[in-house]
Amino acid sequence: MNNKNLSFWLFLLPALFALVVVVFFPFLYGFYYTFTDWNGLRATTFLGLDNYFAIFSDQRFIDSLVFTIKFAITSIVIVNVLGLGLAVLVTQKIKISNGLRTIFFMPNLIGGLILGFIWQFIFISGFDAVGKLFDLSFLQGWLSNAETGFWGLVILNVWQYAGYIMIIYISYLQGVPQELLEAAEIDGASAFQRFWRIKFPLVAPAFTVSLFLTLSNAFKLYDQNLALTNGGPYGSTEMLAMEIYNTAFSRYDMAYAQSKAVIFFILVAVVALTQVYVNKKREVEL
């Protein structure tokens, strides 16, 4: 096929048309209106960069950005440590390892909204009941303040994504040559040594993949946030995606919300491009 073939264009066109209409055109259209007082239907005045300047002194936006970054870093560390731990666990040759894999991965298939509602019950009623049973006061009153709201979101996120990250680590762990491990075992290396000295360096590439996947998931989190805390109490657990949504659809400040969405795009794109850069660099080193 070449550019003059009609069939090239006919094969390409439906997908390209949808992509342009659904992603690129709205993106540029929205970007244009961030320089105005657009209300979703029409714009009357040109504001230049005013919307963008306003963001930097918008305490609510800054709070949600800080909260999102804190959430992202905490979740990334725990999800990856646990995901790797689970991957090592289910690749041991025990009879139930297939069943374990199935169980750990399961939360990933259920939507964030539904998981958020389930966990709302667990935190409010389940934690409370366990707290009473064992007389643990820190298990009571969950989701009623910013601190437990934060940890509630982290726990939910870890529970949902650890199994996903586990799958990624498993596929790298399975690439570790069996002879290498057996040779080490014969030479008297303990299970711990075999992990740190052989498996760990060989699965290192999986870290980059997993780190960035969890990072971009954490940044875009919305459904779980909505279902678990709905940003409360008093907006203290409102994450970036929700803050943008609320600016647009609760306060109907469309041009301003879209300016925040542009900043949001830049943040997410920088994260993704850093990943591409890191991956490319490592490939060269290899």
Next chain:
Amino acid sequence: MISKKRQSKIILTIASTIIALIWLSPFYLMIVNAFKSKFEIFSNVLSLPSEWKFDNFVQAFIDLDFLNALTNSFIVTFLSVLIIIVFSSMAAYALARNKSKLSGVFFLVFVAAMLIPFQSVMIPLISIFGRIDLLNTSGLIFMYLGFGSSLSIFLYHGAVKGIPVSLDEAAMIDGASRWRIFWTIIFPMLKPITVTVMILNVIWIWNDYLLPSLVLSQKSATIPLRMFFFFGQYTKQWHLALAGLTLAIIPVIVLYFFAQKHIIEGVAEGAIK
């Protein structure tokens, strides 16, 4: 006497069973409490219900209009995934077989679109589609094609490159059209990647909440959307809410039970590439 190796395997089995049970505990709490009465949930959260009653499920089923929501979810997911598979595989084939610069640019455009998060286009998207009167199921399905095509084309593109061009050429000499070559020779060979593309898109679209919440009306609401309204109506009535949540995840668990091997492999493939 038990060998040391055997012993460590037993310990490992016990330890991992405990972790797995902790992992499943949220589902346990959801299910047992869905069978309890409103009052029993106040006094007894952790143990099994004193009496297993299906009343909550019956009421949740009716209030959720569950069959209608299930049908809506099924229609949206099935049609969206179908057109994503058809048009993405076609586009990927065209891009992989055309070696020109322009074709490379188009491929990059598709990949670059993956960098744009949904929240960055949702406001103008809804405004535009509202104007052309497409905030309905058809509009939604079209939007899923736009959002889903990038990753799917990326996956198909890699697979098409693995199929020798000589196959196309041989068929050309026999006088077959591009259309026929693609559907009778190439597409069947893409079956493994089609399974992956299907699984990734089904999981995403079936569970998606935000986009349908902005596009669909109450009447055509999918399961997550209906669940949101239902939950808002029944705050503090956990017995009904939990029964509804249990109903909502049954279809997913059933599917997982039958296709777990494919699902896990598909997700791994989608993540690593």
